[in-house]
Amino acid sequence: MRGDAEGNEDGSASFVGRNAELAALCAALTERRLITVTGPGGVGKTRLVRQVLAAADGPAGPARPFPDGIHWADLSPLPGDRLLVDTVADALDLADHTPRTLAEAVAEWIGARRLLLVLDCCEHLIAPVRVLVQDLLDAAPHLVVLLTSREPLALAAEHVLELGPLPHAPHAREALALFTARADAVRARPWTPQRLAAARAICSRLEGVPLALELAAAQLTDHTVEELADRLARRIGPLSGGAGDRPPRHRALRSAIGWSHEWCTPRERLLWLRLSVFAGTFDGAAARAVCSAPPFTAEEVPPLLASLVGKSVVRSTGDGTVYRMLDTIREYGAMWRDGIGERDALRARHAAHFLDLVRAAEADWIGPGQRDAYRRVAAAYGDICAALDHLLATAPTAALELAGRVGFFWACCGCLHVARSYLERALAAARPQDVDTPGRMRALWALGVTLLLQGAHEEAHRIAVACEALAARPDAGRGPALDAAYLLGVSHLLAGRPLAARIVADNALEAFPGTPFESGPRLRCHLVRVFALTGTGLFADAREEAERLRAECEARQEYWTRAYADYQLALIGLFEGRPAESAEHARAMLESKRELGDSFGTALGLDLLAAARAANGDGAGGARAYGAGHAYWQAVGHPQRGTPELRSMHEEFERSAREALGDEAYEAAFAEGVRQGHALRGRPHPA
Numbered sequence: 001m002r003g004d005a006e007g008n009e010d011g012s013a014s015f016v017g018r019n020a021e022l023a024a025l026c027a028a029l030t031e032r033r034l035i036t037v038t039g040p041g042g043v044g045k046t047r048l049v050r051q052v053l054a055a056a057d058g059p060a061g062p063a064r065p066f067p068d069g070i071h072w073a074d075l076s077p078l079p080g081d082r083l084l085v086d087t088v089a090d091a092l093d094l095a096d097h098t099p100r101t102l103a104e105a106v107a108e109w110i111g112a113r114r115l116l117l118v119l120d121c122c123e124h125l126i127a128p129v130r131v132l133v134q135d136l137l138d139a140a141p142h143l144v145v146l147l148t149s150r151e152p153l154a155l156a157a158e159h160v161l162e163l164g165p166l167p168h169a170p171h172a173r174e175a176l177a178l179f180t181a182r183a184d185a186v187r188a189r190p191w192t193p194q195r196l197a198a199a200r201a202i203c204s205r206l207e208g209v210p211l212a213l214e215l216a217a218a219q220l221t222d223h224t225v226e227e228l229a230d231r232l233a234r235r236i237g238p239l240s241g242g243a244g245d246r247p248p249r250h251r252a253l254r255s256a257i258g259w260s261h262e263w264c265t266p267r268e269r270l271l272w273l274r275l276s277v278f279a280g281t282f283d284g285a286a287a288r289a290v291c292s293a294p295p296f297t298a299e300e301v302p303p304l305l306a307s308l309v310g311k312s313v314v315r316s317t318g319d320g321t322v323y324r325m326l327d328t329i330r331e332y333g334a335m336w337r338d339g340i341g342e343r344d345a346l347r348a349r350h351a352a353h354f355l356d357l358v359r360a361a362e363a364d365w366i367g368p369g370q371r372d373a374y375r376r377v378a379a380a381y382g383d384i385c386a387a388l389d390h391l392l393a394t395a396p397t398a399a400l401e402l403a404g405r406v407g408f409f410w411a412c413c414g415c416l417h418v419a420r421s422y423l424e425r426a427l428a429a430a431r432p433q434d435v436d437t438p439g440r441m442r443a444l445w446a447l448g449v450t451l452l453l454q455g456a457h458e459e460a461h462r463i464a465v466a467c468e469a470l471a472a473r474p475d476a477g478r479g480p481a482l483d484a485a486y487l488l489g490v491s492h493l494l495a496g497r498p499l500a501a502r503i504v505a506d507n508a509l510e511a512f513p514g515t516p517f518e519s520g521p522r523l524r525c526h527l528v529r530v531f532a533l534t535g536t537g538l539f540a541d542a543r544e545e546a547e548r549l550r551a552e553c554e555a556r557q558e559y560w561t562r563a564y565a566d567y568q569l570a571l572i573g574l575f576e577g578r579p580a581e582s583a584e585h586a587r588a589m590l591e592s593k594r595e596l597g598d599s600f601g602t603a604l605g606l607d608l609l610a611a612a613r614a615a616n617g618d619g620a621g622g623a624r625a626y627g628a629g630h631a632y633w634q635a636v637g638h639p640q641r642g643t644p645e646l647r648s649m650h651e652e653f654e655r656s657a658r659e660a661l662g663d664e665a666y667e668a669a670f671a672e673g674v675r676q677g678h679a680l681r682g683r684p685h686p687a
Helices: 019-031 045-054 084-091 102-110 123-139 174-186 193-205 210-221 225-235 248-263 266-275 284-291 298-310 327-339 343-363 370-379 381-394 396-412 416-429 438-453 457-471 478-494 498-511 520-535 539-556 560-575 579-596 599-615 619-636 644-661 663-681
Strands: 034-038 070-074 116-120 144-149 159-162 315-317 322-324
Touching: 019 034, 019 045, 019 159, 034 045, 045 116, 045 144, 070 084, 084 102, 084 116, 084 123, 084 416, 102 123, 116 123, 123 144, 174 193, 174 210, 193 210, 193 225, 210 225, 210 248, 248 327, 266 284, 266 298, 266 327, 284 298, 284 343, 327 343, 343 370, 343 381, 343 396, 370 381, 370 396, 370 579, 381 396, 381 416, 396 416, 396 438, 416 438, 438 457, 438 478, 457 478, 478 498, 478 520, 498 520, 520 539, 520 560, 539 560, 560 579, 560 599, 579 599, 599 619, 599 644, 619 644, 619 663, 644 663
Parallel strands: 034 144, 034 159, 070 116, 116 144
Antiparallel strands: 315 322
């Protein structure tokens, strides 16, 4: 699950009050299929849901079982509905590798599963969420959907649980209990009658809004409770007053946190509004790069950021080097940002930073920084999408470059639908002067890779031929030529033409001599050559080249090529009757794919491990590995796939395992493997 959007980020603070609401939500989850928790910004909707789900297995949790898991989708970073279904698919850990629409894939994957889907912060996407939720409920009879939103969907089956502020009348306990608990966490002091009276005044002034109370408590590092109560009384009126010229949604937002803005210094306020440009988490380097502009420099950003953390405007996560803004606070900053005219310049700096991030990740692709490069790109997913949206509207050439560079990363990690969408949009938006540029060819190449992985082989082959023609231009250079050869070679391999793939790879490598690790495109061409040698039966040559590549990859801490070198060595081991050796390479491949978070590659590796175990006489182990692989193949939307030789081998060894065990024992072991596969997929990917 994501961090709490309206309460404590890491969940370490105690949950206070809401007993009636907790019971009502638990009851609704036992008998309703669509529940929406509504209420104004900052009232604690997300926190309430997290509290209920944290106790889902305990006596306070809902009685309805969700054997297929609880899946949480945070919609707050989405500026529009373009990535809505992608976000839901990601929450389901669905890395669909088919050309069908992602909405169809999501509906089919949920199918008869019994799961809970939580859609958090839906208020800015009410219409598209309404359509998606209705379609999913119609398609999946056991699906339960739980939403948080400032307004309901207005669907017939919807059960609405309205959440208001905490009771804050003079003798009410809940708002006071929350404020005093948070105040004690900041600075523990005895609660004298005078301090309690001041605390009650604060709760009344802030009208029991939980987020406002928590932000108020954060101010106690520099002020006493009495000073805070006095200042609130003098500087702001009741939260429900003022801002009458703003829409109701913004008035609610302003009422929850506007007072905290007044407590910040002018420079802190400026950093606050600039940080609102980030869609997700960010680190100090990103904050300096994007937010440093007059009147302050990059060196002044860290202390200002630390001050905002101290005031709970920004939350730090993990080891304190990664930050995020709660969605309500981020939205408030964006409101002020747009009001003072900083939006366009800020989004331009934001887009430039994430283009630089992807450039750096690509430069690290063939070395020890590869794994971290994947992780940086994965962590910045929402911000890269936002950067692409901005560049598509303002700088098509830069959008083409960013889409082309990030497209391969996304394709390798299973984000095929979003990669294809942005690549097609960037290519369509390209200016006439971009037609024959390396940027356009790189984007076209990345689109071809994406289509291959989606199974659209004919379309991908046409793109590969087009890339080859572009790369033949005298000024194209070796990188585009080697990229084109890789794409065309893989297209031949998947179509069962290994000799053609070898010819393409050999021609490119001979035309541009060099060492394998000279560049990413060259390394990928060497890998195509290994696959082609195996496919044409030249196992000794393939093994020699694969072992050489693998050793160099291991020395360089490179994972992507190493995984596929192990794939080939496992395959060759099976062909040559060395199943134990094959199993070792299959396990090594799985470890590399785990490091990169690649479900498709994991599915391939599990099929190889299953075949190796079955060939070694371990029918039960083979069946379990086949079952685990089946869970991963379901997640990518395909039956078992891969190169033709693996498909035929899968069928042979599955048959031998079934014959050795008998149907009943085989099915039991297979089912156990499926359960293990789903459990493994439920773990967070390192990437």
